[in-house]
Amino acid sequence: MAASIVEHGEDAFRKLFKFYKRRKPPPDFSDVIDFSKGLRNEKVFNTELSPTAVSENDARLAGLQPVQEWKAFGLEGYPGFIFISNPFLPGTQQHWVKRCLKVYPRKPNVCNLDMHMSASETERIWESSIQLMRSKISGKREPKTLLEKLRWVTLGYHYNWDTKTYSAEQHTPFPADLRALSKHVAAACGFPAFTAEAGILNYYRSDSSLGIHVDESELDHTRPLLSFSFGLSAVFLLGGAKREDPGTAMFMHSGDIMVMSGPSRLLYHAVPRIVDASPGAPLPPPLQRGPDRDPPTDSLAQRVNEEDWAACTRYIQASRINMTVRQVLGPGQAFPSATQRRAESAGGETYHEVESEGDEDPDPKKRRNVSDSSVKS
Numbered sequence: 129m130a131a132s133i134v135e136h137g138e139d140a141f142r143k144l145f146k147f148y149k150r151r152k153p154p155p156d157f158s159d160v161i162d163f164s165k166g167l168r169n170e171k172v173f174n175t176e177l178s179p180t181a182v183s184e185n186d187a188r189l190a191g192l193q194p195v196q197e198w199k200a201f202g203l204e205g206y207p208g209f210i211f212i213s214n215p216f217l218p219g220t221q222q223h224w225v226k227r228c229l230k231v232y233p234r235k236p237n238v239c240n241l242d243m244h245m246s247a248s249e250t251e252r253i254w255e256s257s258i259q260l261m262r263s264k265i266s267g268k269r270e271p272k273t274l275l276e277k278l279r280w281v282t283l284g285y286h287y288n289w290d291t292k293t294y295s296a297e298q299h300t301p302f303p304a305d306l307r308a309l310s311k312h313v314a315a316a317c318g319f320p321a322f323t324a325e326a327g328i329l330n331y332y333r334s335d336s337s338l339g340i341h342v343d344e345s346e347l348d349h350t351r352p353l354l355s356f357s358f359g360l361s362a363v364f365l366l367g368g369a370k371r372e373d374p375g376t377a378m379f380m381h382s383g384d385i386m387v388m389s390g391p392s393r394l395l396y397h398a399v400p401r402i403v404d405a406s407p408g409a410p411l412p413p414p415l416q417r418g419p420d421r422d423p424p425t426d427s428l429a430q431r432v433n434e435e436d437w438a439a440c441t442r443y444i445q446a447s448r449i450n451m452t453v454r455q456v457l458g459p460g461q462a463f464p465s466a467t468q469r470r471a472e473s474a475g476g477e478t479y480h481e482v483e484s485e486g487d488e489d490p491d492p493k494k495r496r497n498v499s500d501s502s503v504k505s
């Protein structure tokens with residue numbers, strides 16, 4: 129890569145973002161760290177986890193390999209950053225993909241489509257999309273399915289995109305399976321007291337990107353931020369504490385988990401690019417295999433039936449789903465009152481939504497207000 133892209137200076141991170149976002153000509157990916165190749169990059173080192181923090185049985189029930197088998201890495205210059213290269217058991221990623229497509233977008237969770245649709249329509253995102261997919265004639269331009277228009281879903285404390293805050297009023301139960309998965313991952317990384325309280329699920333098509341931002345709306349930054357990726361690979365950029373600090377590019381493949389903790393918790397980051405699969409390419413290998421045998425009946429990650437998986441496959445072949453899980457409040461902490469909130473400015477650069485080139489309404493001023501639509505529903 130050209131030296132100018134990695135130089136220190138005002139625009140280093142933005143330059144990196146633009147470099148990897150560019151379509152024509154496509155960028156050279158040879159400097160992107162690939163953790164699935166192990167220690168090939170000199171900045172990558174092995175990280176010790178806490179194998180005894182999660183029992184083998186608990187890991188298995190959550191669809192994870194025993195912690196001692198996980199390949200976890202750190203990155204020189206980023207203390208507190210942990211990258212776990214696909215620790216899922218064969219076949220279990222399918223469960224999470226299905227949950228993100230069929231279940232989590234439903235009420236009481238909140239999604240970008242709520243702004244344009246009634247609650248009864250958003251109840252049927254999955255069903256109506258399957259119906260449309262079935263009737264699609266290959267090669268013909270057809271209207272997009274609702275799943276193709278889905279950009280984000282929020283869980284637990286629902287993030288308010290306008291005020292950039294969470295609040296006690298905008299809260300619904302956090303999904304138990306994702307809470308358990310997150311608890312185990314956090315415990316293995318040295319955070320046994322982590323509680324999943326808020327989730328932002330991002331849905332990327334192959335032309336989507338996520339702008340440069342830092343996740344600082346949570347009130348307790350001593351708790352880590354967990355990130356789980358499924359489907360197409362992405363280039364993820366990790367920057368510094370200041371927006372203009374230089375950054376490091378890395379691939380996130382299906383099943384990879386990232387933990388931003390300690391000094392890395394509040395670093396700038398972005399997703400400039402989804403790495404498009406060539407047309408007709410097979411699914412990433414970890415998504416192809418069904419479980420070798422049926423999981424135990426009490427397993428969180430149940431086998432996905434063939435019909436559902438056929439629909440998930442059509443979606444995930446051309447998409448990436450990322451789930452970020454956050455703890456919002458520290459022990460004994462409470463949200464500021466409405467008066468306190470009004471007094472504080474909502475300024476700052478906290479979060480950008482996933483943007484796709486074909487989106488109808490990318491104007492940030494018109495972003496949905498979580499509280500408005502929840503009232504409506």
Ligand SMILES: O=C(O)CCC(=O)C(=O)O
Binds near residue numbers: 398399450452
């Ligand atoms: O999609 C990703 O890998 C990053 C998502 C992210 O940064 C976020 O949701 O805050």
Ligand SMILES: [Fe+2]
Binds near residue numbers: 341342
């Ligand atoms: Fe983020």
